[in-house]
Amino acid sequence: MLYIHFSCPPLPHLIVGGVSLFRKGDLHERRVLDQTFDLIFVFSGALYLEEDGRKYTIERNQYLILPPGNLHKGYKACTSDTTFSWVHFYTTGHYFYSENPITQVDSKMNKTKYYKKDVFYISLPQYGRIDDSLHEIMKNYMDSISQVKIDKYHNEKLFYSSTKSQIEYQQLFLKILTILRDLREHEKEKELAEVILDYFSSHYQNPFDLNQLAAQYSFHPAHIIRSVKKKYGLSPLQLLLTIRVQKAMKLLEEERHSVGQIASLVGFTDSSYFCKQFKKITSLTPLQYRNQPGVNPSTTEL
Structure with a gap:
């Protein structure tokens, strides 16, 4: 898994969003975007994209972020009709990549921090899948910022006027980034639940002590309860x-x-x-x- 880390401020910002309708047999174009990130989210069907030598299959509820400066192209034609939304975005700030997310630890507020924001990071998994429960929310956000429609069925590209203020467009874009950023939090909950399961499997004879468990794994008891419940449908x-x-x-x-x-x-x-x-x-x-x-x-x- 590759993570893209944006140093903030400044925040990444939306350029334009759109929706594309591909037919069975259509292939994504070959190109390099010099300064623009391209976020693709598939609603139906599947896209087959290659970026920097890595091949991805993006199916329903999956997304891929294509960083600037790298060649990306379709390596295989769509095997069924495919609908996907896309977002072009940009940052004037620093960004970099790693195989692990950045865990943000905020320092305590003090009088020297009144007038300057500490640097923080937005860490986004480059490729992933959102939960089915978020499908309609994500679709609504993407539809709301869409100003371009590429329709391969009718061989046309349509452009629409702005219906919102630029602040509203940027707010919607940041909500999309928040959904992608929070995927890592869901993964951590899943990992914690699996760790607790492994511990119980090996130490089932020990007395149950939630506070001791919380101290052992450095999580609040309520977080352990929530993680295990979400993963297995049971309390610890x-x-x-x-x-x-x-x-x-x-x-x-x-x-x-x-x-x-x-x-x-x-x-x-x-x-x-x-x-x-x-x-x-x-x-x-x-x-x-x-x-x-x-x-x-x-x-x-x-």
């Missing part, structure tokens, strides 16, 4: 209990331990609570699970 405690029950199911198949022993082995201090959680998750009591037909330690995998 529910996730841990599910893992414990899955471990207990394997032990029940072996028929070497009593229910009370198994409860202790998987981290429960109360066998009654273990039985209650087991039934809540599996709809069976531990003994019903052990005695049901087909439970065989040599063939059952969880």
Whole structure:
């Protein structure tokens, strides 16, 4: 993954937005934009673009930012009718690339910072996909700044007059950049949730302590709860209990331990609570699970 980092101020600004309608068999043009960034967002179909020797397939809800100075071209014709919006934008400030995003740490306000803004960075993944829930929001923003329509069906390029003030156009453009910037935050939440899952899988016998978990991974407890819930649909405690029950199911198949022993082995201090959680998750009591037909330690995998 390549990230583009814009040093601000000044902020990147919109030049023009448009929409293109490509037919099956159409190919994106070959060109180099000397000073202009080109953001492409696909609403339907797929574009096949090559930039600086790297090939990208941009499908529905995916986007690609083409930096200035690099050759980009279509390396394959559209295999179906394709609709996409595009934005040309520019910055008079400094920008650079890296394989990792910049984590912004704001310093505390003090009296020396009244009259000058500290430099901050907007880090955008060059290529990515937005969530389906943001599709209509992104489309509305892109449509609202569109002043050009390229229609391959009718072989025409149409230009439209401004319908908003320049401030409104720039505000909409920054909202688009905010959606792309926030993709990294969603990735971090996903990564955190997966880290918590791995930790529970290895330490399921340990007592549950959310504050200790928060201290261990340097995140607020509420952030951990939100991340795990978003990824797995469970609270951290529910996730841990599910893992414990899955471990207990394997032990029940072996028929070497009593229910009370198994409860202790998987981290429960109360066998009654273990039985209650087991039934809540599996709809069976531990003994019903052990005695049901087909439970065989040599063939059952969880």
